[in-house]
Structures are given as structure tokens and as C-alpha cells.
Amino acid sequence: MxxxxxxxxxxxxxxxxxxxxxxxxxxxxxxxxxxxxxxxxxxxxxxxxxxxxxxxxxxxxxxxxxxxxxxxxxxxxxxxxxxxxxxxxxxxxxxxxxxxxxxxxxxxxxVKLTRDLSHDRQKMRMLPENNQVFKALELSDILGRIKPSKMDKYKQVDEFLRLISQTLDPELSKQDEISVVDLGCGHAYLTFAVQEFLTDKYQKVSILGVDERVDSKEHNEKVAAKLKVDAKFIAAKIADTPDQRVDIAIALHACDTATDDALYWAVKNKAKVVMAAPCCMHELQTQIKDSPEPWGLLTKYGLVKERLVDLMTDSLRAQILKLLGYRVDIVEFIGGEHTARNILIRAVFTGAKPSQIEITRYEELLTQWQIEPYLAKLLADELKAAAAL
Ligand SMILES: C[S@@+](CC[C@H](N)C(=O)[O-])C[C@H]1O[C@@H](n2cnc3c(N)ncnc32)[C@H](O)[C@@H]1O
Structure with missing residues (x-):
């Protein structure tokens, strides 16, 4: 409205x-x-x-x-x-x-929310520590307090929910139903928390968790039964995930090019929102032998080269999504004290046509550095079509 x-x-x-x-x-x-x-x-x-x-x-x-x-x-x-x-x-x-x-x-x-009038300086949490989800996932104890050893995970999930809540734009908020796919879901801490968080906001929340590990699927199905929620899990490679309707595609710390597989799947299935926090990255590191000058000033130090190329990998992922009609930002989703992997790529589909300068920037960077990101290979046809528009 x-x-x-x-x-x-x-x-x-x-x-x-x-x-x-x-x-x-x-x-x-x-x-x-x-x-x-x-x-x-x-x-x-x-x-x-x-x-x-x-x-x-x-x-x-x-x-x-x-x-x-x-x-x-x-x-x-x-x-x-x-x-x-x-x-x-x-x-x-x-x-x-x-x-x-x-x-x-x-x-x-x-929504159905409780009013909390306490004024201690605790950060407002998206889901309270005593939520049934954290109990079922064994993150919290019998009194509904997050176990000290699980606090980092809880904070990470909380921050991810906060970012999702900021990203539910009016278009998505208008829907009665929402479909979420978690690619590389592991033990599904985030998956169940997202489902619980969205259940207040939508009449129906469809959840699919994908992980190649069979034990993850078994674990997650047990948790779903305990919680009596309708969440589906499959044991499969992200790249083999069957196509389906998806509003929000998420990928938290899917290793190396699994993040690219997740982004590719999300684009191919026309996800309206994509949120990916990448993990370790090796693919571009191995492609870069020499850097164009004067970048040798940085890449002569192994550590600096590694960090620079990691940032380049994520910036290129973001740029590819931008060229394909997504509004993208890169945010720090949890402070470095909890995990070193603290970048989140957040993309919302708008269908905007990329400007020539964005296309040129992207192409020149690949030419200068003599690289071809894995995601660019996966989305080669889509990128070609976008550049021709
Ligand atoms: C670091 S864990 C993160 C799990 C979960 N997203 C979280 O943050 O709690 C990465 C998960 O991705 C899964 N994974 C990695 N590569 C995958 C692939 N290509 N296809 C499916 N699952 C994959 C692993 O089995 C693992 O469970």
C-alpha cells in the first residue's frame, strides 16, 4: 500500500x-x-x-x-x-x-508479540533464549538459558534473523505464504530458527534444508518431529537440489564453491531474497598466480593476498548478482570476536537493468586479473543475456 x-x-x-x-x-x-x-x-x-x-x-x-x-x-x-x-x-x-x-x-x-518493559542493556533478541526451538536443538538448558558453549551460535542465528527481518520488504510482507530454502543447512540451527521467526508473520512457512550429509538429514528430521513442525530435509549436493519455488534462499557458511552453487541455485529458481555468508574460499586463490601492477604491492605478502582475494571473491559474487537484477549489499553480520567468517551477501531481486559502468567494471576486473570466478561460469548464459540487454 x-x-x-x-x-x-x-x-x-x-x-x-x-x-x-x-x-x-x-x-x-x-x-x-x-x-x-x-x-x-x-x-x-x-x-x-x-x-x-x-x-x-x-x-x-x-x-x-x-x-x-x-x-x-x-x-x-x-x-x-x-x-x-x-x-x-x-x-x-x-x-x-x-x-x-x-x-x-x-x-x-x-503478529503475536510480548511486550518486555525491562531496561537492562541486553540486546533485544529476535527469538528469546527460552524459545522451544533452542531447547529442541539443545542450544539451551532445562531452564531455557543458552548454554555458554552455544552462545556464539545463538548470537549468530539471532543476527541472521535480524538481517532477514530488515530485508522482508513490503512485497514479501504482503504474502500469506513464504518459502525458505537453506542450502548447506548442517544441523539446521538457522533453519528452525528462521521457521519459528517467520511463523508469526505468515500463515504458511515452507522450509527445505539441504545438506550432503545423511546424518544431518536424520538429525534434523528428529528435531522437526520433536517440534512438530513441517520442515523438509534432503541429503543432497546443493548443485543437485531440485528446482522449486523459493522466496528466501539462505546459505550460512557453505564451504568454498558450495556458496557459489547456492547462489546459482537461488538465481536459477528466481529467489526474491538471497542471504549468503560465505565460508573458506580457495577457488580464486588458485587462479591468481600473478597480479596486475601495482597490486603486487599487496599480493607479495601471502596473508594480504589471501584476504584481498577473499574480498575480491565476495565482491565479484555481489557484482554478478547485481548484474542479474539484484540490489546487493555486503554487511558484517556478526562481530569478528565470534567467527572470522563475518561477511554476509544480501541480495533482493528488483529486476533493475545493470548500468554499462557496472558491466564494464566487472569485465575489466576479470581481464586485468585473468580470472573467471566459479559463479560466473555457472551463470555464464544469464550474464551474457544481461549484458546484451
Ligand atoms: C560450516 S557448516 C554450516 C552449517 C549451517 N549452515 C550452520 O551455519 O550452522 C557447512 C555445511 O555445508 C554442508 N555442505 C558443504 N558443501 C556442500 C555441498 N556442496 N552440498 C551440500 N552440502 C554441503 C556441509 O555438510 C556442512 O553441514
Whole structure:
């Protein structure tokens, strides 16, 4: 639904001030505007018997927390350059995306959320520690607390859910059903958490987890039975995954070119959203013997070369998706203290035609470095068609 921006701001403001307000998230950058922080989270807090609003501003590295009272001007905050504005009340999620033309694209969905008025500085979690999913996955103990040894995994899953929630654009939010495919799902921590997270937002959530390991499939089917949820698992190579309808394709730490297989499968099956956090990468490393000058200045150091080529691999993956009509960004999805593999490629299909400069940049980089990324080989026909448009 498209409405005037000021009306959307009034709606958001009313909801934030309502007694049912649960949380708000402001993120993404509005065209030609620069917001002061990467993201702002707001939640209600009870301080000395008075309701206040806790505003957590994050620049991606650290959070600044401030409690504000009813006289605070939220509208000013809404106007300060964020493209995605989400306000959840206990029964409704009100999501606004501000378009390039400064229109408010609104999506409203039914949710069932609990209002938490505690004001400790714990980060708001997308799924609480005591959620049944974490118990079934044996991440949490009998009292519903995440086991210390599993805390990193929990934080990683939580951050991934946060990024998914920011990516559910109005188009996707409008659907009654959603289909998610997790490629290289392992023991399906993320898979089940995504299913649980989306169940609140959609009438039907279809889940498929793919992993080449038969023991993963067996483990995951047992967990699905314990949770009484309808999630399907297959033991197969990502490249052999049967084609199917998919809204969100995810791949968390699928090894080396398995990430490329996942991206290829997602593109081929017209995934609307692709979220991939790559793992170890060797493919391009082995292709690069000599670097074009003056890059020898960096590549003469083995460690620097390795990191540079890893970044190049992910940037090329992102560029390939861009050339094929996806809006792409690369984000750090969890701080380096939890895992060194902390890049996430997030792509949303828009169908936008690539500009000539983007095509030229991509082609020149391949020519200068004398490389052909594995994903480019897989998507050769699609890339040729996109360049010819
Ligand atoms: C590092 S684990 C990550 C598991 C899970 N995504 C997570 O983050 O918890 C990588 C998983 O990908 C699977 N895998 C690697 N290459 C694969 C391929 N080509 N096809 C299917 N599964 C693959 C492995 O069996 C393993 O379970």
C-alpha cells in the first residue's frame, strides 16, 4: 500500500506511543540522505513506574543507549534518513519502506508479540533464549538459558534473523505464504530458527534444508518431529537440489564453491531474497598466480593476498548478482570476536537493468586479473543475456 510520507510518520508515531508498542527498528539509507547511525532500535521500558522509550543507536560497532520520555520527537527521528521503518505492536507489524520517490510503501502483518518493559542493556533478541526451538536443538538448558558453549551460535542465528527481518520488504510482507530454502543447512540451527521467526508473520512457512550429509538429514528430521513442525530435509549436493519455488534462499557458511552453487541455485529458481555468508574460499586463490601492477604491492605478502582475494571473491559474487537484477549489499553480520567468517551477501531481486559502468567494471576486473570466478561460469548464459540487454 502506498501512502503519503507524513501520514506514515503519524501512523508510526501513534503506534510507538500506544500501550501495545513492542519495538521499532529504523535501518537502511534513504536516497540522497545520510543517517547518523546504521540502525536504531527502540523499545518501551518501565523506569520508576513511568513508561519511557529506550533508544539504542548503533553505528555497527558500538551502541549508544538513551531513555527518552513522552515529549521526545520521534517524527524527527523517522525523517532523519532511514529507508526502512518498522514498528511492532503486540498484534501488528507496521513496516514502511521509503521509496526513491519519497513515497511510503506500507506493509501491515499480524503478529503475536510480548511486550518486555525491562531496561537492562541486553540486546533485544529476535527469538528469546527460552524459545522451544533452542531447547529442541539443545542450544539451551532445562531452564531455557543458552548454554555458554552455544552462545556464539545463538548470537549468530539471532543476527541472521535480524538481517532477514530488515530485508522482508513490503512485497514479501504482503504474502500469506513464504518459502525458505537453506542450502548447506548442517544441523539446521538457522533453519528452525528462521521457521519459528517467520511463523508469526505468515500463515504458511515452507522450509527445505539441504545438506550432503545423511546424518544431518536424520538429525534434523528428529528435531522437526520433536517440534512438530513441517520442515523438509534432503541429503543432497546443493548443485543437485531440485528446482522449486523459493522466496528466501539462505546459505550460512557453505564451504568454498558450495556458496557459489547456492547462489546459482537461488538465481536459477528466481529467489526474491538471497542471504549468503560465505565460508573458506580457495577457488580464486588458485587462479591468481600473478597480479596486475601495482597490486603486487599487496599480493607479495601471502596473508594480504589471501584476504584481498577473499574480498575480491565476495565482491565479484555481489557484482554478478547485481548484474542479474539484484540490489546487493555486503554487511558484517556478526562481530569478528565470534567467527572470522563475518561477511554476509544480501541480495533482493528488483529486476533493475545493470548500468554499462557496472558491466564494464566487472569485465575489466576479470581481464586485468585473468580470472573467471566459479559463479560466473555457472551463470555464464544469464550474464551474457544481461549484458546484451
Ligand atoms: C560450516 S557448516 C554450516 C552449517 C549451517 N549452515 C550452520 O551455519 O550452522 C557447512 C555445511 O555445508 C554442508 N555442505 C558443504 N558443501 C556442500 C555441498 N556442496 N552440498 C551440500 N552440502 C554441503 C556441509 O555438510 C556442512 O553441514
Amino acid at each position: 502506498k501512502i503519503e510520507l507524513p501520514s506514515a510518520f503519524v501512523e508510526l508515531d501513534n503506534r510507538i506511543r500506544s500501550e501495545k508498542f513492542v519495538r521499532a527498528v529504523l535501518s537502511g539509507r534513504r536516497r540522497n540522505m545520510q543517517s547518523e547511525y546504521e540502525r536504531i532500535d527502540i523499545k518501551p521500558v518501565l523506569i520508576k513506574d513511568e513508561i519511557k522509550w529506550q533508544v539504542i543507536s548503533s553505528d555497527g560497532k558500538k551502541d549508544i543507549t538513551k531513555n527518552v520520555a513522552a515529549d521526545f520527537n520521534f517524527t524527527q527521528l523517522f525523517e532523519s534518513g532511514y529507508a526502512n521503518l518498522l514498528v511492532d505492536t503486540q498484534d501488528e507489524s507496521y513496516q514502511v519502506r521509503i521509496s526513491k520517490k519519497d513515497e511510503a510503501l506500507v506493509a501491515i502483518s499480524k
